[in-house]
Amino acid sequence: MSVSVRPLLLAAFFTTLLPVAALSQTAKLASLTGAISLKRGAAPSASLQINDPIRVGDELITGENSEAVIQTGSGGTVRIYPDSHVVFNGGTGDLRDLLHLFLGSIKVHIEKISGRPNPNKLTTPTTVIAVRGTTFSVFVDEADITLVAVDEGLVGVSNINLAGDEVIIGAGQRTFVRRGFRPALAQRFAGNSERADASPGRALGRERAMAVQARSDPPGKALGRPAGVPPSNPPFSAPGLRRRPGPPR
Numbered sequence: 270m271s272v273s274v275r276p277l278l279l280a281a282f283f284t285t286l287l288p289v290a291a292l293s294q295t296a297k298l299a300s301l302t303g304a305i306s307l308k309r310g311a312a313p314s315a316s317l318q319i320n321d322p323i324r325v326g327d328e329l330i331t332g333e334n335s336e337a338v339i340q341t342g343s344g345g346t347v348r349i350y351p352d353s354h355v356v357f358n359g360g361t362g363d364l365r366d367l368l369h370l371f372l373g374s375i376k377v378h379i380e381k382i383s384g385r386p387n388p389n390k391l392t393t394p395t396t397v398i399a400v401r402g403t404t405f406s407v408f409v410d411e412a413d414i415t416l417v418a419v420d421e422g423l424v425g426v427s428n429i430n431l432a433g434d435e436v437i438i439g440a441g442q443r444t445f446v447r448r449g450f451r452p453a454l455a456q457r458f459a460g461n462s463e464r465a466d467a468s469p470g471r472a473l474g475r476e477r478a479m480a481v482q483a484r485s486d487p488p489g490k491a492l493g494r495p496a497g498v499p500p501s502n503p504p505f506s507a508p509g510l511r512r513r514p515g516p517p518r
Contacts, residue, residue, distance in 0.1 A: 295322075295341075295342035296322065296323040296324075296339060296340065296341050296342055296357065297320055297321060297322050297323060297339070297340055298317050298318065298319055298320065298321045298323065298337060298338075298339060299319070299320075299338045299339065299340040299346070300319065300337065300338040301317070301318075301319060301335075301336075301337045301338075302334075302335060302336045302337075303331070303332055303333075303334050303335025303336065303351070304316060304331075304332050304335050305317045305329055305330065305331050305332070305335060305337045305349070306329070306330045306332075307321075307327055307328070307329060308327070308328040308330070309324065309326070309327050309328075310326070317329070317337070323339055323357055324357070325357065325358065326356070326357070326358070327356070327357050328354070328355070328356050329349060329354075329355045329356075329357070330353070330354050330355075331349050331350065331351055331352060331353045331373070332351065332352070333351055333352060334351055335351050336348065336349065336350055336351060337349045339357075341367075343379070343380055343387060344380040345377070345378050345379040345380045345387075346377070346378045347367075347368065347375055347376075347377050347378075348375060348376040348377075348463075349373070349375050350373060350374045350375065350376075350463070351373070352372070352373050353370070353372060353373020353374055353375060354370070354371040354372045354373055355368055355369070355370055355371070355373075355375065356368060356369045356371070365388065365389045365390065366389075366390050366392070367379075367389045367390060367391055368391055368392075369391070369392045369393070370391065370392075370393050370407055370409050371393075371394065371409065372409050372410075372411070373408075373409060374406065374407065374408040374409070374463070374466070375406065375407050376404070376405070376406045376462065376463045377391070377400075377404070377405055377406070377407070378403075378404045379400055379401075379402050379403060379404075380402065381401075381402035387401060387402045388400075388401050389401075391407065392429060393407065393409045393413070393415040393429075393446075394409065394413040394415075394429070394448075395413050395414070395415050395428060395429055395446050395447065395448045396415040396417070396426060396427070396428065396429055396446045396452075397426075397427050397428075397429050398417055398424060398425070398426055399424070399425040399426075399427075399435075400422070400423075400424050400425075401422070401423070402422060403419065403420075403421050403422025403423065403424060404419070404420040404421040404422065404462070405417060405418060405419040405420060405421075405422070405424050405462055406418050406420075406461075406462035406463045406465060408465075408466045412447075413447075413448055414445060414446070414447050415445060415446045416443060416444075416445045416465065416466055417438065417443060417444055417445070417446075418438075418442070418443035418458060418462035418463075418465030418466075419438050419439060419440055419441070419442055419443070419462060420440060420441075420461060420462045421440050422439070422440065423437055423438070423439050424437070424438055424439075425437055426438060426444050426446065426452045427446075427451075427452065428446055428449075428450065428451055428452065430449075431451055434451045434452075435452075436451070436452040436453070436454065436455065437455075438455045439455075441457055441458065442455040442456065442457060442458070443455070443456055443457075443458050443462075443465045444456065
């Protein structure tokens with residue numbers, strides 16, 4: 270390898286690291302009520318303080334009656350409610366792998382960039398959530414049932430093992446995913462998304478749900494269940510989460 274080529278390769282290598290480095294330097298704990306613990310690599314757990322940085326791979330766990338807000342490098346926020354366990358990823362590429370919610374509940378606001386979509390991805394033990402600039406909440410209970418509810422924008426929800434079978438939900442809508450099932454059809458809820466686990470719901474109906482789905486489906490994509498894919502969860506009038514972590518009611 271020539272001497273002139275080597276610096277170019279090194280520059281390209283370090284450029285690929287910049288998005289992760291930027292996230293780890295700029296994401297921070299913006300507000301806190303109660304206590305939140307941090308697990309970073311092999312280091313012992315420690316308490317986070319206001320303005321402490323959040324780095325790639327950090328595990329955050331809120332205690333009972335505790336609530337924290339993380340400000341991301343792109344100007345978005347992640348509100349972590351009591352009894353929740355989150356891992357921040359901050360991956361690179363076209364779709365930033367923002368975080369993984371193991372248990373509990375969060376509310377996420379993702380800013381658009383100069384009015385354009387800002388693709389991000391979140392995961393839970395059962396679900397992949399794809400967003401492009403929106404406000405929504407996610408709940409995970411002790412049975413790994415995931416509930417996703419949207420305040421603003423559109424969110425794509427799929428089973429983590431059936432990533433191509435996506436349900437699109439919009440403002441005022443929610444869906445839930447159980448292990449081994451595709452997401453339930455969208456259902457309306459009342460109030461803000463962080464209360465959607467306790468809000469009585471109303472089914473959209475098949476025609477309305479398919480119309481919402483079609484708004485984000487690529488041309489030519491068939492609606493309905495692909496062959497060989499497990500059926501969706503049955504319609505629900507309440508999420509039925511065994512555990513309801515989140516904001517005090």
